[in-house]
Amino acid sequence: MAKMKAVQVVEANGPLEVVERDVPEPPEGHVLIKVQACGICHSDSLTKEGLWPGLQFPRVLGHEIAGVEDWQQGQRVGVGWHGGIAATARIAVTATSCFARRRSSQASATTAATRNTWSRRRKRWRASPTISPTSMPPRFFARASPRSTHCATAARAGDVVAVLGIGGLGHLGVQFARKMGFETVAIARGQDKAPLAKQLGAHHYIDSESQNVAEALQALGGARVILATATSGKAMSATIGGLGLNGKLIMVGVSDEPVEVPITQFIMGRNSVQGWPSGTAADSQDTLAFSALSGVRPMIEEYPLSRAAEAYDRMMSGKARFRVVLMPGK
Numbered sequence: 001m002a003k004m005k006a007v008q009v010v011e012a013n014g015p016l017e018v019v020e021r022d023v024p025e026p027p028e029g030h031v032l033i034k035v036q037a038c039g040i041c042h043s044d045s046l047t048k049e050g051l052w053p054g055l056q057f058p059r060v061l062g063h064e065i066a067g068v069e070d071w072q073q074g075q076r077v078g079v080g081w082h083g084g085i086a087a088t089a090r091i092a093v094t095a096t097s098c099f100a101r102r103r104s105s106q107a108s109a110t111t112a113a114t115r116n117t118w119s120r121r122r123k124r125w126r127a128s129p130t131i132s133p134t135s136m137p138p139r140f141f142a143r144a145s146p147r148s149t150h151c152a153t154a155a156r157a158g159d160v161v162a163v164l165g166i167g168g169l170g171h172l173g174v175q176f177a178r179k180m181g182f183e184t185v186a187i188a189r190g191q192d193k194a195p196l197a198k199q200l201g202a203h204h205y206i207d208s209e210s211q212n213v214a215e216a217l218q219a220l221g222g223a224r225v226i227l228a229t230a231t232s233g234k235a236m237s238a239t240i241g242g243l244g245l246n247g248k249l250i251m252v253g254v255s256d257e258p259v260e261v262p263i264t265q266f267i268m269g270r271n272s273v274q275g276w277p278s279g280t281a282a283d284s285q286d287t288l289a290f291s292a293l294s295g296v297r298p299m300i301e302e303y304p305l306s307r308a309a310e311a312y313d314r315m316m317s318g319k320a321r322f323r324v325v326l327m328p329g330k
Contacts, residue, residue: 007308012050039064157181165230179294217242233257304330
């Protein structure tokens with residue numbers, strides 16, 4: 001049987017190690033993807049640390065994939081979190097395996113990067129051109145958060161949309177919000193991030209260390225949407241007073257801290273809070289097409305597969321600017 005290089009963890013919270021594994025045989029309804037790039041996401045730690053019940057080890061990590069498969073010769077495709085087919089954490093975890101040179105994926109979950117059409121025979125989406133493999137993986141998780149959350153709201157062009165945190169997810173959220181025509185507000189800690197916020201397209205920057213975030217948002221008329229990418233329940237709670245009429249806080253950053261909701265404000269302002277885990281292959285297709293047309297680009301750091309442990313540690317340290325991507329072919 002053909003062999004491939006892969007990065008696995010042997011036991012919960014064990015070290016990442018490069019090993020040789022059999023190339024998987026895709027079952028019916030699946031395709032074999034040659035992985036060209038794989039994003040490293042904070043949620044990979046849930047697998048590495050064995051935080052999901054029932055996980056079996058050894059295990060290969062990874063769920064943000066770009067590569068090629070046999071739909072057409074050399075066809076570039078991608079697969080997002082949950083395999084793009086189901087919004088359940090168990091499916092997301094059991095589908096992980098892209099820290100390797102090959103992986104099997106359900107055909108309907110793959111998004112191709114050449115044409116913007118739906119294949120009825122293949123039952124999957126083809127997406128837009130001009131997307132490089134290294135920039136695809138961040139979009140397959142981040143796209144399902146910043147852009148599809150904006151689309152899932154009633155926000156319209158000209159509405160105030162705020163993005164809390166301008167890290168791996170947030171730096172894409174700011175770009176999408178600006179390109180979609182919203183009055184875009186970036187929120188982060190420290191004045192040193194103001195130039196970056198403006199570079200990404202934010203009309204306004206709020207320094208949460210020196211300003212009252214809720215008051216600053218209300219001075220702009222109140223936010224129709226606050227996309228919370230920061231991993232802090234306390235920081236999310238501090239923004240809620242800035243919601244305008246029918247405003248919604250959408251949580252994509254994960255935190256153990258609770259978010260406190262002012263009941264009277266929510267009743268009188270018809271406010272709401274919503275969590276958003278990911279999207280579908282169709283969402284990926286839409287986002288890749290939108291990115292190609294509008295020029296939204298992730299900022300990434302590339303690492304070869306042999307340095308996966310170093311790349312993982314950099315992502316977990318919070319020092320990465322902004323998304324870490326493994327290149328299994330290097």
